[in-house]
Amino acid sequence: FIQLDGVTKSYRLGEHVVTPLHEVTLEVEKGEFLVLLGPSGSGKSTLLNLIAGIDRPDSGRVVVDGTDITQLSRKKAADWRAETVGYVFQDYSLVPVLTAYENVEIPLWLFSMSRAERHRRVATALEAVGLSDRHGHLPRQLSGGQQQRVAIARAIVADPSVIVADEPTGNLDVDSAGDVLHLLARLRAERGKTLVMVTHDTRAVERGTRALQLDKGQLHAMAEVSR
Amino acid sequence: FIQLDGVTKSYRLGEHVVTPLHEVTLEVEKGEFLVLLGPSGSGKSTLLNLIAGIDRPDSGRVVVDGTDITQLSRKKAADWRAETVGYVFQDYSLVPVLTAYENVEIPLWLFSMSRAERHRRVATALEAVGLSDRHGHLPRQLSGGQQQRVAIARAIVADPSVIVADEPTGNLDVDSAGDVLHLLARLRAERGKTLVMVTHDTRAVERGTRALQLDKGQLHAMAEVSR
Numbered sequence: 534f535i536q537l538d539g540v541t542k543s544y545r546l547g548e549h550v551v552t553p554l555h556e557v558t559l560e561v562e563k564g565e566f567l568v569l570l571g572p573s574g575s576g577k578s579t580l581l582n583l584i585a586g587i588d589r590p591d592s593g594r595v596v597v598d599g600t601d602i603t604q605l606s607r608k609k610a611a612d613w614r615a616e617t618v619g620y621v622f623q624d625y626s627l628v629p630v631l632t633a634y635e636n637v638e639i640p641l642w643l644f645s646m647s648r649a650e651r652h653r654r655v656a657t658a659l660e661a662v663g664l665s666d667r668h669g670h671l672p673r674q675l676s677g678g679q680q681q682r683v684a685i686a687r688a689i690v691a692d693p694s695v696i697v698a699d700e701p702t703g704n705l706d707v708d709s710a711g712d713v714l715h716l717l718a719r720l721r722a723e724r725g726k727t728l729v730m731v732t733h734d735t736r737a738v739e740r741g742t743r744a745l746q747l748d749k750g751q752l753h754a755m756a757e758v759s760r
Numbered sequence: 761f762i763q764l765d766g767v768t769k770s771y772r773l774g775e776h777v778v779t780p781l782h783e784v785t786l787e788v789e790k791g792e793f794l795v796l797l798g799p800s801g802s803g804k805s806t807l808l809n810l811i812a813g814i815d816r817p818d819s820g821r822v823v824v825d826g827t828d829i830t831q832l833s834r835k836k837a838a839d840w841r842a843e844t845v846g847y848v849f850q851d852y853s854l855v856p857v858l859t860a861y862e863n864v865e866i867p868l869w870l871f872s873m874s875r876a877e878r879h880r881r882v883a884t885a886l887e888a889v890g891l892s893d894r895h896g897h898l899p900r901q902l903s904g905g906q907q908q909r910v911a912i913a914r915a916i917v918a919d920p921s922v923i924v925a926d927e928p929t930g931n932l933d934v935d936s937a938g939d940v941l942h943l944l945a946r947l948r949a950e951r952g953k954t955l956v957m958v959t960h961d962t963r964a965v966e967r968g969t970r971a972l973q974l975d976k977g978q979l980h981a982m983a984e985v986s987r
């Protein structure tokens with residue numbers, strides 16, 4: 534369903550070159566819950582950005598549900614992403630001048646649906662992350678974990694077939710984190726979504742169908758995920 | 761060493777009032793490692809901002825090492841904070857147009873020291889968090905966990921007597937998180953620093969001298985911290 538084929542990505546800063554991904558190959562089945570682990574700075578966010586079509590590799594291909602997204606124009610890639618992918622950013626990337634409600638509503642603007650239907654979906658998403666009573670707050674009027682939960686609600690509101698989550702519970706207490714994992718697992722089970730998650734939360738690893746470790750530019754299967 | 765006396769803080773948004781801290785009283789001994797836990801949105805960051813003098817309570821007093829910081833003018837409070845507190849923000853609050861090195865250097869500008877000495881301290885702090893080879897990167901050229909580590913380096917570089925850390929390992933893998941906890945615990949042991957940390961990392965709880973839970977505007981001792 535998602536294939537990465539010999540994908541390489543480098544950054545150059547003056548003379549100093551960083552290559553977080555070197556000839557990476559990966560196959561993700563439809564409906565999988567893939568957990569991605571690895572040291573800080575190893576390239577996990579870089580990899581998620583390639584899967585979601587937010588970034589392009591220097592070489593190699595990224596194919597999702599038969600579409601080679603590395604061949605799409607910027608405009609087509611953006612449309613594809615809006616229809617296919619829900620992304621929870623590591624830094625949330627909320628719009629500072631919009632309320633929680635308006636931030637969650639943004640992905641729905643691209644679809645033709647009635648205002649009532651849009652409202653219903655935003656309200657459902659906010660309720661699913663426990664933030665119905667914070668809908669009118671701006672991001673700076675929310676706690677760190679509340680901002681993270683708004684980002685999660687925004688990622689699920691348009692009912693995307695692929696959810697890419699970059700450390701979605703990093704700022705949540707044990708109970709809120711458990712609720713989020715339960716929500717994502719339930720969406721996958723009920724609606725057949727494919728879930729790719731970067732995390733260092735061991736309980737998320739336990740719920741995954743498979744765990745991979747990124748290290749020195751390469752993906753490795755994890756023989757044993759108990760620590 | 762740090763006393764909060766009947767501290768209350770509220771926010772009002774139109775007709776809706778949120779009171780994360782209600783008549784909170786707290787005593788922290790010099791050299792303690794206090795761990796603060798609680799649900800997302802409960803008021804932990806609000807409490808840390810009051811302890812660090814970044815914010816003022818609506819009522820009540822905050823006294824640190826004999827100084828009632830709630831009575832200081834804005835200017836004096838800022839000077840006091842620069843000399844006394846190292847703060848790791850939940851969202852890092854790095855300056856986007858400055859490199860990792862320059863971000864870590866900022867707290868040292870307020871002290872009269874030679875350029876060589878400033879350089880020595882910044883280099884030591886960056887090395888302590890494993891980022892010597894990223895000193896020239898801008899925040900957007902760093903991974904989430906690397907940005908978090910720059911924020912930690914900045915909080916320790918001026919050798920403050922109080923370190924306030926708001927979820928300092930939220931975006932770090934298990935090993936990097938362990939290194940950071942070890943670093944902070946070592947600074948406290950070797951240099952007698954007082955450490956107040958918000959976290960949901962159970963290993964940080966184990967290293968603390970005391971753990972408190974914030975819930976419904978009140979602090980509670982935690983009878984049992986094993987989970």
Ligand SMILES: Nc1ncnc2c1ncn2[C@@H]1O[C@H](COP(=O)(O)OP(=O)(O)OP(=O)(O)O)[C@@H](O)[C@H]1O
Nearest residue numbers: 674676677678679771780800801802803804805806
């Ligand atoms: N400027 C503001 N205006 C209105 N409400 C606010 C404002 N800032 C914070 N709040 C509210 O105050 C409460 C406490 O916020 P705080 O950031 O202290 O929580 P927290 O315990 O740090 O949460 P987290 O664990 O998610 O970081 C939250 O419910 C939040 O919505």
Ligand SMILES: Nc1ncnc2c1ncn2[C@@H]1O[C@H](COP(=O)(O)OP(=O)(O)OP(=O)(O)O)[C@@H](O)[C@H]1O
Nearest residue numbers: 544553573574575576577578579901903904905906
């Ligand atoms: N624009 C850039 N220019 C130069 N180097 C970059 C840039 N963006 C990222 N890097 C480097 O690429 C590497 C991989 O970054 P990435 O954000 O993918 O790591 P990560 O595994 O997500 O880390 P974390 O767990 O800390 O979030 C890091 O070492 C980082 O310093």
Ligand SMILES: [Mg+2]
Nearest residue numbers: 578623903904
């Ligand atoms: Mg990352």
Ligand SMILES: [Mg+2]
Nearest residue numbers: 676677805850
């Ligand atoms: Mg907080």
